[in-house]
Amino acid sequence: MKQELSEIIQKALKVCNAQWGLDTLPDIDIEIPKNESMGDMAATIAMGLTKILKRPPRKIAEEIVEGIKGGGGGPDVLDTIEIAGPGFINFRLKKEFLHAKLAQLLTEEHSSLRTDIGRGHKVQVEFVSANPTGPLHVGHGRGAAVGNALCNILKAAGYDVQKEFYINDAGLQVKLLGESVFARYLQLLGNDAPFPEDGYRGDYVESIAEEIIKRSGNEYQNRSFEECWDFFTNYAYKMMLADIAKDLKDFGVIFDRWQSEKELHEKGKVQSALTALQEKGLLYEKDGAKWFHSTEFGDDKDRVVVKKDGEYTYFASDIAYHKDKLDRGFDTVINIWGADHHGYIPRIRSVLEAFGLPKEKFKVILIQMVALLRHGEPVQMSKRSGEFVTLREVVDEVGADITKFIFLTRRADSQLEFDIEVAKEQSAENPVFYVQYAFARISSIFRQAEERGVSSQRSAVSEDVGARRCLALLTETEEITIIKKLLHYPMVFEGAALSCEPHRITYYLQELAGLFHSYYNKHRVISDNEALTNARLYLCKAVQIVLKEGLTMLGVSAPERM
RNA sequence: GCGCCCAUAGCUCAACUGGACAGAGCGCCGGACUACGAAUCCGUAGGUUGGGGGUUCGACUCCCUCUGGGCGCGCCA
Structure with a gap:
C-alpha cells in the first residue's frame, strides 16, 4: 500500500522538479493519519520541502497535488486528494483498490x-546471557521475550539473524558457585563446613551437591576446595546452564549459539584481541596495568584490560567476544541488557568502533525492571533464600504465552508491572x-x-x-x-x-x-x-x-x- | 560530584524516529445474549504531556534549566 502511494508521489515530484530544479529529492514519508477523518494515508513531503524550496508548505502541496492529478492521479488507487493542516497531503483510497x-x-x-x-544482512543478537550461577528470574524472562520477538521480526524482515547466549563461565562468580556447592556437599555429608561469605544460598545449590553425592559419593570429602574447585565449579555451572537452557526452551526461546567465555580464553582469543588493539596503538601501560584507550571513541575514561597482577579483567573477555562477533562477519551487533548495565555501552561501543564497526551498527536494547505483583501487592522477594522470583515459577503458574505477551506490552526501556493474579484471570x-x-x-x-x-x-x-x-x-x-x-x-x-x-x-x-x-x-x-x-x-x-x-x-x- | 534513563487521563501505558484536535485499556456510571463463543460489544466523563525557557512552518519527541524518581560511575564479575 505504501509502495503504490510512494510511486504516485514520486512521479508527481519528478514533474514538479522540472520547475524546482533540485538535484536530489527527499525521501517520501507515508503515514497513517492519527484520525481516520483526515484520510486513509498522508504524505508529509510538502512540509519536508519547505526548508529546501523556502516556500510555504501548503503552496508546495498544491503543486504536488497538481502534479499527481496531471499524471493521471493513480486512477486505480486514489479516490480523493486534499491538502490539510500545515501541508499534509491526504489521500483517500478507492474501495476497489482496498x-x-x-x-x-x-x-x-x-x-x-x-x-x-534486511536483504540478507547478518545481524547478531545477544540476549539473556545470565550468569550460570543461579536460575533465571523474571527480569531475564523479559529480556528473553523481547530478544526472541525481535529476532523473529528481524528474520521475517529479511535479516540473517543469529541468536546468541554468552556464558560467563570464566570468572570468580562461577567459582563462588562451585565453592558454595562444595560447602553444601560437605554439610550434606555431615561435616561442619563453613559457607562462603557471599556464597549462593539458593536451594538449587543443595540440589547440585546432592547430585554430586549421588554420582561420586564422598570422594571429595577430605579434600580442600583448592584441590577440587575445578570439578565442583564445572559441575555446578554446567548443571545450572542446563537448567537455564531448559527454562528458556520451555519458555519458547531457543538460541542458535552459546558462546563460552572460558573458550575465548582457551582458544587464545582474548590474547589475540588485545594484540590487535595493541597494533592499532590503542593499548598502553600505566601503573603496572594495561589500559584500552576507549576515550578515543567517546568513553568517559580509559579501561583496564590487564590488571597489575597480570590477570585479565572481565572487560578483556568482552573485547575478545565482541571482536569475535565482527570476525564472524556480522554487519550489525545488537545487545540486549538489563538497564542497570547502561554504563557499559560506551566502552563496548568503543571496542566495536576500534575494530571497525560504524557506530550506528551497534545497538543496545535496555530492559527495565519487572515489578512483580500479586493482587496489586509487590512480591519482588520470595522464599527464605531471599531470591528473586524465578522465571520458571511464573511460567509454571501463569503460562508461557501470557507471560511473553505481557512482557511485550510495553516498550523495553519502560518499567513493567506484572501482576500474577491479573495475568491468570481470563478477563x-x-x-x-x-x-x-x-x-x-x-x-x-x-x-x-x-x-x-x-x-x-x-x-x-x-x-x-x-x-x-x-x-x-x-x-x-x-x-x-x-x-x-x-x-x-x-x-x-x-x-x-x-x-x-x-x-x-x-x-x-x-x-x-x-x-x-x-x-x-x-x-x-x-x-x-x-x-x-x-x-x-x-x-x-x-x-x-x-x-x-x-x-x-x-x-x-x-x-x-x- | 559526574553520566545515563524515566515523568503523559484517577491507575497501567501508547503516540509511526519532529507532524494534524495527544490515544488505548483498566477503573467509575449506564446499557446489549431465544442468531456465528458475553474471555465480547455499545455509550458518556476524564489532559496546561512534572515546572520554566529556547530551537521552527510545527515539540510528548530536540537543546538549556529546575523539581521529583530509578540506575550507573572498581586494576569486581
Whole structure:
C-alpha cells in the first residue's frame, strides 16, 4: 500500500522538479493519519520541502497535488486528494483498490506481510546471557521475550539473524558457585563446613551437591576446595546452564549459539584481541596495568584490560567476544541488557568502533525492571533464600504465552508491572486473551460455517474468481476500517523491525482484535446471503492471517479453541 | 560530584524516529445474549504531556534549566 502511494508521489515530484530544479529529492514519508477523518494515508513531503524550496508548505502541496492529478492521479488507487493542516497531503483510497489489496493478502498470505528490508544482512543478537550461577528470574524472562520477538521480526524482515547466549563461565562468580556447592556437599555429608561469605544460598545449590553425592559419593570429602574447585565449579555451572537452557526452551526461546567465555580464553582469543588493539596503538601501560584507550571513541575514561597482577579483567573477555562477533562477519551487533548495565555501552561501543564497526551498527536494547505483583501487592522477594522470583515459577503458574505477551506490552526501556493474579484471570484485563480470543472466535465461525454447509473459505482466492469478485460486497464502514487496518500491518511491522521495538506489533494486534470484536458484535458473518457470507468469511480469514502472523512474531500461539 | 534513563487521563501505558484536535485499556456510571463463543460489544466523563525557557512552518519527541524518581560511575564479575 505504501509502495503504490510512494510511486504516485514520486512521479508527481519528478514533474514538479522540472520547475524546482533540485538535484536530489527527499525521501517520501507515508503515514497513517492519527484520525481516520483526515484520510486513509498522508504524505508529509510538502512540509519536508519547505526548508529546501523556502516556500510555504501548503503552496508546495498544491503543486504536488497538481502534479499527481496531471499524471493521471493513480486512477486505480486514489479516490480523493486534499491538502490539510500545515501541508499534509491526504489521500483517500478507492474501495476497489482496498479490495484488490485484500485479495492479494488472501492469496499471498504471510509473504505479503513481510518486507525484505534486511536483504540478507547478518545481524547478531545477544540476549539473556545470565550468569550460570543461579536460575533465571523474571527480569531475564523479559529480556528473553523481547530478544526472541525481535529476532523473529528481524528474520521475517529479511535479516540473517543469529541468536546468541554468552556464558560467563570464566570468572570468580562461577567459582563462588562451585565453592558454595562444595560447602553444601560437605554439610550434606555431615561435616561442619563453613559457607562462603557471599556464597549462593539458593536451594538449587543443595540440589547440585546432592547430585554430586549421588554420582561420586564422598570422594571429595577430605579434600580442600583448592584441590577440587575445578570439578565442583564445572559441575555446578554446567548443571545450572542446563537448567537455564531448559527454562528458556520451555519458555519458547531457543538460541542458535552459546558462546563460552572460558573458550575465548582457551582458544587464545582474548590474547589475540588485545594484540590487535595493541597494533592499532590503542593499548598502553600505566601503573603496572594495561589500559584500552576507549576515550578515543567517546568513553568517559580509559579501561583496564590487564590488571597489575597480570590477570585479565572481565572487560578483556568482552573485547575478545565482541571482536569475535565482527570476525564472524556480522554487519550489525545488537545487545540486549538489563538497564542497570547502561554504563557499559560506551566502552563496548568503543571496542566495536576500534575494530571497525560504524557506530550506528551497534545497538543496545535496555530492559527495565519487572515489578512483580500479586493482587496489586509487590512480591519482588520470595522464599527464605531471599531470591528473586524465578522465571520458571511464573511460567509454571501463569503460562508461557501470557507471560511473553505481557512482557511485550510495553516498550523495553519502560518499567513493567506484572501482576500474577491479573495475568491468570481470563478477563478483559488480560490483553493476551483479547487477541487470542479474536483468533479463536474466527476459527469458531469457520467451524460453524462448515456445519451449515456454507461455501468454505478454504479455497484460495486466486483460484476462485467468484470469491474475488464477492470481496466487493465488503462495504460496511467496519469492514472498510478492518481492511485498511490489515493493510497497515506491513508498515507497523517494518517500523518494529527498523526501531527494534516488538511492542509495536503487540499494540497493533490489540487494535486489530478490537476492530474485529466490534465488527462481530454488529454484523453477522454467516447469513442467508451466500455471496455476502462468503465475502465476510474471506475477511475473517484475512484477519486471522494477520493475527497469526503478528502473534508468531511475538512468539505467542494462536489457538483455534480456548 | 559526574553520566545515563524515566515523568503523559484517577491507575497501567501508547503516540509511526519532529507532524494534524495527544490515544488505548483498566477503573467509575449506564446499557446489549431465544442468531456465528458475553474471555465480547455499545455509550458518556476524564489532559496546561512534572515546572520554566529556547530551537521552527510545527515539540510528548530536540537543546538549556529546575523539581521529583530509578540506575550507573572498581586494576569486581
